[in-house]
Amino acid sequence: MTGTAKDSPRRWRVAVDVMGGDGAPSVPVAAGLDAARRWPVDILWVGPQEQVAAELRRQGAGWPPPGRIVHASQVIEAGDAPVAALRRKQDSSIAVGIRLVREGEADAFVSAGSTGAVMAAGKLMLGTLPGVARPALAAVLPTLDGRGFLMLDLGASAEADPEQLVQYAVMGAIYAREVLERPAPRVALLNIGSEAGKGNRLYRETYERLARSGLDFAGNVEARGLFDGTVDVVVCDGFTGNVALKAMEGAGEACWKLLKAEVARRPLARLAALLLRPVLLGVRRRLDYGEYGAAFFLGLDGLVFKCHGSSDARAIANGIGVAVKACQGRLLHRIGESIGKEDGEALGRGR
Amino acid sequence: MTGTAKDSPRRWRVAVDVMGGDGAPSVPVAAGLDAARRWPVDILWVGPQEQVAAELRRQGAGWPPPGRIVHASQVIEAGDAPVAALRRKQDSSIAVGIRLVREGEADAFVSAGSTGAVMAAGKLMLGTLPGVARPALAAVLPTLDGRGFLMLDLGASAEADPEQLVQYAVMGAIYAREVLERPAPRVALLNIGSEAGKGNRLYRETYERLARSGLDFAGNVEARGLFDGTVDVVVCDGFTGNVALKAMEGAGEACWKLLKAEVARRPLARLAALLLRPVLLGVRRRLDYGEYGAAFFLGLDGLVFKCHGSSDARAIANGIGVAVKACQGRLLHRIGESIGKEDGEALGRGR
Incomplete structure (x- = not known):
């Protein structure tokens, strides 16, 4: 800029x-x-x-x-x-x-x-x-390729209906286009399987509505695939999104804490860790969504x-x-x- | 044994x-x-x-x-x-x-x-x-102290009501007592905040019912705190549990992939990584819930x-x-x- x-x-x-x-x-x-x-x-x-x-x-x-x-x-x-x-x-x-x-x-x-x-x-x-209907908390989360993707709602509303989720998708797509410079944003629905028909009633209904919408809808994405960066926007209800975000943060923190504890116990590992320190900090920083700027209310x-x-x-x-x-x-x-x-x-x- | x-x-x-x-x-x-x-x-x-x-x-x-x-x-x-x-x-x-x-x-x-x-x-x-009412998929997930905790439902049922979640809690407590040898299991509810009254209707109602139950109910736990191992059983609906589990797995995998990629780019780091290899594999193994045996249907x-x-x-x-x-x-x-x-x-x- x-x-x-x-x-x-x-x-x-x-x-x-x-x-x-x-x-x-x-x-x-x-x-x-x-x-x-x-x-x-x-x-x-x-x-x-x-x-x-x-x-x-x-x-x-x-x-x-x-x-x-x-x-x-x-x-x-x-x-x-x-x-x-x-x-x-x-x-x-x-x-x-x-x-x-x-x-x-x-x-x-x-x-x-x-x-x-x-x-x-x-x-x-x-x-x-x-x-x-309701605002959504959104943030750009990291992917392995460094591009990142927009995820919402991360916890602004604990309850949601399909109408809300479709609105999140629309707002997310606009944000991706205007702020993230993705001219043709692809939108996915967070779900517990990639096939259509997966998930609970809220997610099955939302899937149907997104599939009929004018959005470029990429279908369901599982939480495990979020880091792969295949889409620009991932939509979910605020309860699920908040749990997913905190689960990812918790897993990341657990990795570092265990690594630190293990390294501290072994002299040779301590030396190696010193050499690896810039790499470790770099990886940690790339996975820290705070680095991408801020969360925001759409x-x-x-x-x-x-x-x-x-x-x-x-x-x-x-x-x-x-x-x-x-x-x-x-x-x-x-x-x-x-x-x-x-x-x-x-x-x-x-x- | x-x-x-x-x-x-x-x-x-x-x-x-x-x-x-x-x-x-x-x-x-x-x-x-x-x-x-x-x-x-x-x-x-x-x-x-x-x-x-x-x-x-x-x-x-x-x-x-x-x-x-x-x-x-x-x-x-x-x-x-x-x-x-x-x-x-x-x-x-x-x-x-x-x-x-x-x-x-x-x-x-x-x-x-x-x-x-x-x-x-x-x-x-x-x-x-x-x-x-419905079976639940349960697994013992890792904590930093190595004790682990039982989490359910991880995806057997995409829909749930408070009655089901209370049944999961009862079944989980029995499993913790009989199989994990925790004589007085503490049960928590996964939620988006630790205070009472947090979450959507399903979780607020379940909270009330668990608080009135004969279980040793520790209140809400956030996904970020799962690895701290403060409780023996964590209860959630199958949709949320499946998303949380896959989010944790995805974050863990992303850590290792990035680490590998960064290390491969730097000769000195490559040497250090070789020395650190047993530590890294050990950490990875400790975070792999597959190591704890198996998931099971309660x-x-x-x-x-x-x-x-x-x-x-x-x-x-x-x-x-x-x-x-x-x-x-x-x-x-x-x-x-x-x-x-x-x-x-x-x-x-x-x-």
Whole structure:
């Protein structure tokens, strides 16, 4: 991506949650400064005025700093119950950031704070786009070939019906086209077997509907095949998606922990592991979906991006970059004009 | 386990599918011979008479061989559609093996053949124990501390209701007690968050019922925490369980593939990897649930064990060992007397 926007030369205004994530406030500030150098973006720094200003100064941002500080006196902690915290802390950086989006003062909001609180704020304060039943949490997950694929819903809604899953597919296809630059996205349904007719009622009905839709539907994909990267978008209900995501994370972590424990027990292995360290870290990084930028909520009436709590500045800056790209691709507009039209007019098939 | 059974000194009769799995017939034969040396078991060798006899001779089993050959003229291949293949091949090793169990000629059946065909044969030919709504596919999955935990349903039934999930919990607890030697098994519900009230309707209702049951209920567990080994039994519906299992397998495989690819690209890393090889293989083996013996169907009116298609002789022998243990623990009898009594009389709490 260069400094020149795709659709227009305008600059985008991205609100950044300075108080979100394990590394706050220094990591989000470093990320925002980095993003402002790389993309046509003005950062709205959301957090306690004094603290944000001090951090910007500390990082040599100059005075006045690039963008604008938007004061938010409160912070929602990772341990807070999301909805209750949101009600109690109406001046939290998350609530203020989402409010900026709602009031049109920011084009997008990026946070590494509590997923639950960001999701609750998005649902309560922005609502969904006209025609969208429920928002979905989406993320680009890694594949062996490095291309990655978009998976949704990863847990925004615990319940789903076929109508919702088809909407997820439509929104995912648009995201893949506009943001991931896949001109003709292939969409698959997560399932417990690859043949048609597999799965429970929800998945069998969704399969039928996707097969009749204007989407380029690749059929069912099993969770074991996700890393092979044969499709661009994988659709599932939020319960199943969240379990699958956490199962993959858990298995990956278990690999590393066992490897570490085994290596520590043997001197020769310790030496070898030292030599292999860059390889191991590289593999780990390639499998870490946080590296791909951020998770985001599709279907909300506003752009909201959620980075991993443990994100470093590079990961959050990537999240801001993805937000810019979503702005440039007019993601909300595209979803708005396509939802409910599963016959494919606006879905990019043969575009 | 020693040659002396726990409940009685009797010998158990286990039917082994000589034609099942990638290594058939040599691997199942080697496994059966090994098992017969280690446990009080008479093997019923199920497969084409001549071929089985030749393989037994080839492996120096002596003549007559230990146990008995039961002729089955057909083989269900991995690619066959399970139910159709079962109907078409009524003299297949899987159908004959299950029939031996149904007719009381074998105490258990062990196969590394097609999961779908073994499942279909079990459901159609054995049916469920009185009071059991649906059978569940269960397996002992690895944890970091090496203890492992029982997870079910891994895909026997794509649909489930709270009643079924509670039955899975009861059956799982009995298995953990009688076969895994966990005198007071702790049972958890797979979910998308650890707090009560998380998940979809099915999981919220099941949570309530498990909390009221006589089981030692540890609440919800997330898929990321499965490897930590804090509980003995994890319950979920078959759709979710199958997705979680395959997601874990896929993530594990992706780790190894990436590692291999990265190592191959760098000479120094190649040397280091050579030194690390035993460690890497050890880790891989510890994460391979096939090593723990076999998957099995709980709730069927008969003992049916399914080893991984790629099992080696050790893995299938372990599967036979688990079958013997299930016989010794009178698993079917224990499930039969407990099902429908979730108030916990027979569930081992405080036993």
